[in-house]
Amino acid sequence: MRELLSRFVAPYRVRLALGVSAKVVEVFFDLATPVIVARMIDQGVAAHDSSVVLRYALLLMGLAIVGYCFTLVCQKMAALVAQGVGTDLRDALYQKAMSLSAADVDRISTPSLVTRLTNDVNQIQVAIALGIRQLVRWPVLAVGSMVAALCIDVGLGLVFFVCIPVVGLVFWLVMSRSVPYFRVMQQRLDRVSLVCREALSGARVIRAFRRDDAERKRFREAAFAQADTAISVGRLSAVLNPSTLLIMNLGVVAILWASGHRVFEGELTQGQVIAFVNYMGQALLSVVFVANLVVVFTRGAASAQRVGEVLSCPVSLVSGSEELDADATDAAVPALELADVSFWYEGAREPAISGVSLSLGQGETLGIIGGTGSGKSTLANLVVRLYDAGAGTVRVFGHDVRTLSFGSLRRAVAIVPQQASLLSGTIRSNLSWRCPDADESALMEALEHAQAADFVLAKEGALDAPVEAGGKNFSGGQRQRLTIARALVGSPRLLILDDSASALDLATDARLREALGSLSGLSRIVISQRVSSVMGADEILVLDHGHVAGLGTHRELYSSCDLYREICLSQLSEGEVA
Numbered sequence: 001m002r003e004l005l006s007r008f009v010a011p012y013r014v015r016l017a018l019g020v021s022a023k024v025v026e027v028f029f030d031l032a033t034p035v036i037v038a039r040m041i042d043q044g045v046a047a048h049d050s051s052v053v054l055r056y057a058l059l060l061m062g063l064a065i066v067g068y069c070f071t072l073v074c075q076k077m078a079a080l081v082a083q084g085v086g087t088d089l090r091d092a093l094y095q096k097a098m099s100l101s102a103a104d105v106d107r108i109s110t111p112s113l114v115t116r117l118t119n120d121v122n123q124i125q126v127a128i129a130l131g132i133r134q135l136v137r138w139p140v141l142a143v144g145s146m147v148a149a150l151c152i153d154v155g156l157g158l159v160f161f162v163c164i165p166v167v168g169l170v171f172w173l174v175m176s177r178s179v180p181y182f183r184v185m186q187q188r189l190d191r192v193s194l195v196c197r198e199a200l201s202g203a204r205v206i207r208a209f210r211r212d213d214a215e216r217k218r219f220r221e222a223a224f225a226q227a228d229t230a231i232s233v234g235r236l237s238a239v240l241n242p243s244t245l246l247i248m249n250l251g252v253v254a255i256l257w258a259s260g261h262r263v264f265e266g267e268l269t270q271g272q273v274i275a276f277v278n279y280m281g282q283a284l285l286s287v288v289f290v291a292n293l294v295v296v297f298t299r300g301a302a303s304a305q306r307v308g309e310v311l312s313c314p315v316s317l318v319s320g321s322e323e324l325d326a327d328a329t330d331a332a333v334p335a336l337e338l339a340d341v342s343f344w345y346e347g348a349r350e351p352a353i354s355g356v357s358l359s360l361g362q363g364e365t366l367g368i369i370g371g372t373g374s375g376k377s378t379l380a381n382l383v384v385r386l387y388d389a390g391a392g393t394v395r396v397f398g399h400d401v402r403t404l405s406f407g408s409l410r411r412a413v414a415i416v417p418q419q420a421s422l423l424s425g426t427i428r429s430n431l432s433w434r435c436p437d438a439d440e441s442a443l444m445e446a447l448e449h450a451q452a453a454d455f456v457l458a459k460e461g462a463l464d465a466p467v468e469a470g471g472k473n474f475s476g477g478q479r480q481r482l483t484i485a486r487a488l489v490g491s492p493r494l495l496i497l498d499d500s501a502s503a504l505d506l507a508t509d510a511r512l513r514e515a516l517g518s519l520s521g522l523s524r525i526v527i528s529q530r531v532s533s534v535m536g537a538d539e540i541l542v543l544d545h546g547h548v549a550g551l552g553t554h555r556e557l558y559s560s561c562d563l564y565r566e567i568c569l570s571q572l573s574e575g576e577v578a
């Protein structure tokens with residue numbers, strides 16, 4: 001927390017100091033007001049001297065105007081510092097989130113990252129703004145009021161020494177019970193965010209499966225759990241203000257009761273009693289505001305801790321330093337080699353991949369087939385280093401992937417993930433991810449190979465046709481072809497298609513395979529549930545619960561691997577298989 005503040009608040013220290021100084025000046029004006037009012041009463045009102053009353057009234061007005069100017073300076077500085085720190089924090093969090101590995105994101109969870117970027121940073125901003133505007137004000141006002149009151153009369157000051165510990169006790173009782181709730185509240189907000197995100201992104205499927213009511217119930221449960229915690233905190237905090245006001249009013253009664261006869265005997269003036277009551281009010285109200293500030297700061301501290309967790313989270317995947325020039329690699333070096341590779345997801349009992357070894361020559365095609373959850377995508381993710389293998393070595397073009405810079409690894413190896421992901425923009429902006437300088441002919445060539453040129457050219461604006469968020473203005477098959485074209489831009493040497501033609505009809509799928517096969521020097525890994533998509537591959541890996549169930553050509557596997565034969569016969573006739 002301290003580290004977070006010193007890193008993000010330090011650049012704004014001049015504005016922070018200006019804001020706090022302006023607030024200190026404003027507080028001194030506030031402290032002077034009861035003394036001036038007392039003098040106005042004693043020297044002007046009591047003596048029926050209207051010129052004295054007017055003089056003090058003008059002085060009070062002058063103080064109010066100058067105080068207002070200092071307030072404005074303070075408010076402006078508070079806003080600038082809070083917004084500046086908030087923006088810097090969000091930027092740093094976003095950069096960090098982008099550098100996290102898939103395993104890190106799995107651990108923190110995407111909805112939690114979103115809540116930390118939004119709600120937690122907001123809480124920190126509120127704490128900073130209020131800190132500048134009020135953290136100095138209320139303690140200085142409380143202490144200043146006490147000192148000023150004691151200067152008027154030490155005996156009456158005893159009332160302070162009784163009231164303040166009582167307020168402190170109430171405050172401690174409330175805070176010690178409500179603070180543990182703040183972290184729980186943020187965690188429950190993460191849950192609301194998770195449920196909301198899942199339901200909104202899967203809205204169509206939810207409707208199609210008539211899960212609307214179940215999802216509504218799930219959202220309501222998450223929202224009510226969060227609201228219940230917030231209400232519990234609110235209930236506790238609600239005790240603070242009335243209790244303090246009650247104690248304050250009892251204190252005022254005690255002052256009036258104790259000072260009445262002393263005014264009558266001339267030991268105290270009416271103005272002094274009024275000033276004393278004002279100071280008493282100011283001091284105790286300050287304690288209430290300090291209490292409210294503690295609530296805001298406790299929330300801010302819980303949020304700062306959550307933000308700090310992400311910022312200090314060690315990135316589990318670090319780019320290597322070697323540069324890979326796949327074009328200059330000896331043709332005899334395999335495009336991909338896996339040596340006894342295993343991988344476990346965090347917290348999983350069984351490995352998702354276990355002891356996989358294989359070698360894929362340059363220009364060859366490896367098919368990967370297996371049931372759902374057999375580890376096909378996990379294996380693909382290890383090749384592009386979205387995760388690091390837990391055991392064994394993954395080599396591309398002769399290099400251990402851990403030694404390669406992310407840039408050169410991903411220039412040489414392109415992956416088309418299972419879920420076609422497009423961002424809002426244009427077709428051109430989506431195609432240029434791997435190669436921002438790619439010219440129109442390179443983009444069109446990639447579209448031709450991906451069997452996407454026809455529908456892109458049919459769109460108004462062609463390459464500059466708009467793509468809506470998530471690519472929702474394209475069909476599933478069109479989205480898949482666009483993501484394949486994106487991977488082809490920049491001429492990768494190893495292309496991984498992770499079930500990325502599943503929405504294509506068989507004829508388009510066959511044309512796509514033929515087009516990709518014509519790209520000389522391109523090695524391919526084709527992951528599919530369809531036998532027809534992999535049976536022509538130079539080698540096929542059959543995965544079963546992360547283990548190698550078979551590795552060989554279609555013919556070899558059909559005669560030697562029971563699982564492969566079973567998959568083949570479940571999709572094709574014996575004649576087609578042969």
Ligand SMILES: Nc1ncnc2c1ncn2[C@@H]1O[C@H](COP(=O)(O)OP(=O)(O)OP(=O)(O)O)[C@@H](O)[C@H]1O
Pocket residue numbers: 106345346348352370371372373374375376377378379418
């Ligand atoms: N992020 C993750 N965290 C924990 N476990 C995971 C994660 N991703 C996948 N798994 C688990 O790892 C195993 C392999 O999953 P993987 O996605 O690689 O299978 P797959 O063969 O590609 O499946 P499918 O054909 O359905 O896409 C499964 O048991 C899955 O539950």
